[in-house]
Amino acid sequence: MPLFFLSYARIPGDRRSGPDPDRLVFDFYMRLRNRVAAYAGVSGPDAGFVELPGTTGEEVAEALSRCRVFVPLYSKRYFTDPQCGRQWTSVTRGAAPAAAPRIVPVLWTPYPATSVPQAVQETPAVPESAADGEDGYATMGLHQLLDLEEGQAQQVVEWLARRIVATAAGARPHGDPDPAALARLPDAFATLPPSPPLRITVLAPSEGRLPIGREPSRYGPDPLDWSPYGPVAGGPVAEQVRELARNLRFDPEVVSFDKALVELRGTGTPAAPWILIVDPWALQDAEAARQAGAFDAAHRPWTAVLTALADDDPQTKEHSERLRGLLESTFPRFVREGRIGQQTAVRGLGAADTFAQWFCELVESVYMRYLRYIQPRSSLGSSDRGIGPGADGGGSGTDEGGGAEAGR
Template identity: 80%
Template sequence: MPLFFLSYARIPGDRRTGPDPDRLVFDFYMKLRNRVAAHAQVPGAAAGFVELPGTAGEEVADALSHCRVFVPLYSKRYFTDPQCGRQWTAITRRSAAVPPPRIVPVLWTPYPAASVPEAVQETPAVPEAGGDAEESYAAMGLHQLLDLEESHALQVIDWLARRIVEIAPGGRAPGGLDSGSLARLPDAFATLPPSPPLRVTVLALSEERLPIGREPSRYGPSPLHWRPYGPVAGGPVAEQVRELARNLGFDPEVVSFDKALVELRGSGTPAAPWILIVDPWALQDAEIARRARAFDEAHRPWTAVLTALADDDPQTKEHSERLRGLLESAFPRYLREGRMGEQSAVRGLVTADAFALWFGELAESAYMRYLRYLRYIQPQSPPRSSERGRPPGLGADVLGTDQDGTEARP
């Protein structure tokens, strides 16, 4: 039975047509397992367990039942994943068993303190040496450290392995858990506040409206079928961001661009923060470009723009300068007034990983600006009982108009 069980939140994506989006998790697991095996002087198979794609549910339940150390990869996504919450329940319900399991959390990606469920009391420890590796781990988490500075990551991994071996209780943990009972366990993280809303609009072409010569393989019957990063990233971008938003703790809604414009130009309270995802090829259409400029002119604080400019698409890479020119023409205010990172997101993100990262960043920042806006226009009004699960102030038409009919803005 494994000495440790690695628990992680899976990243959405099509694993059949490209690299697994959780490849860094598995890379970390193998490095950790090898170091644990070396320090504990046990075979690799006895050192650790991680659920790989296609692993049978019985194997997962059996490993969870018998592991002596539970190693969760902490991130905001982890605390919103029901499967991770059920694994946490399984481990903590073993607390009366002999020997009890131990928990060694890993700081995978930084997360706000407010995202930590009440059930979680263990915080990730940081090595005490105080060198560059320890400081980088505490600041950026192990995910980014593996990607940017492998030598520092290996130092942290060796420290984690020693810690696992040192605190692992002796003996064999009791079993009794099967895949069926694991699936029926309650989610220990479900006591989090209800998910806040997030709206997403995809401004892209359909395969019937492509300009002459544009390769159609990344398009489909509607803009929602657009796949900017091709088979490597999996399915349509609309589905990917919906899953990303859920993993970030939002309640996402993918809506049409026309609906976005109506709300942005209206006088009512905004229903949710909004992210516009742009296919720069669509801006060659004069009508689409005009509507994009209208979105830019509204430039509400609770909105953000994210552009996919994939460098694995030969045509997009060849025409990148011209496409960036179209973006600059369509979104001058976002490029002029946004922060540096937000401007980069508008100008185009070349990889699927960068797109996923910036989607999370922009969703969080747009939501915080949305809450500040609501507090500004409605500081005294609590949410009605029918609006439970939505941020304070949501649902009341309190933003008025001036005498000339233009929208009154704070």
């Protein structure tokens, strides 16, 4: 019967090689669990629970049903995660208003007010009786404090531990330990406004049109089957970015480059912001390179380029200097005009988690540029979709893992 249950939205990414993308969540959990155990005078396992890799659905459902305090890590990603929404429903349905303090939220990363579901609005992460170091916590969130301000982060952890222990004293377990019942619960967060559209285009060869000598294991019958980081890193990049975009509350459409050429060349008002994902091997085809270069020269402000140049692909690593040369000659404007990190995203990203982080960063950036571009051309007016600081490409725009909402 854990005193608290830590609820978080998982970051998509490869968990079979390299560090877990959610490692900072687990580090925070252990610090919080240790302090709760010390204040409550209980053992560590009795103090808290978090879903680790390999945890079964039965273990999650039982811990959720038996916990006394529910500790959600608030973030933009959290409010769009159906599993988190079902967990919220589990601990709040049928509860009297007096039971509301059972929830002790944590501001994990800042989020726009417009992204907060109605179910959450009366349970703020930074109440009036806030922690020491409130200013940093309220503006940056605990995720960034843990990276940058260790002293303030520890103050917030101590404050949260005391709140959890005090809240647990007057709370009772509530819920159903059946994982099937948990899966059937409604998502408490599923009342957000409609998601704005996002176009994602993949420029990559199919296995039948590979450059001479290119090893075919990371390709399939269609360009959208391209898996730049291999099957262990999540499979086709088209599926990975579609999931990331949905977690960011966009409605993505993913198409291959050849099927999007007409719209990319269009001069009318765009229907959506656009991300072009590039396999540099495709640029060995002269016609593909010419068309991609024309896209670069067209200067579409609502677009961005992202390149996968996988470190774990021996052939790509061997030819990386030549492939980067192709990218720089094909996309000189994107390389020249972006911030340093965005230039790096064009020149090639070696790891799957870094690719995911920069995809999220660029999506928010092109969305803001898209709104600025179309507003004078339409009756759209101001957007209902709030975007946090840095999302227009001028600030940090950081979230879990270093990208805008790569995390949450």
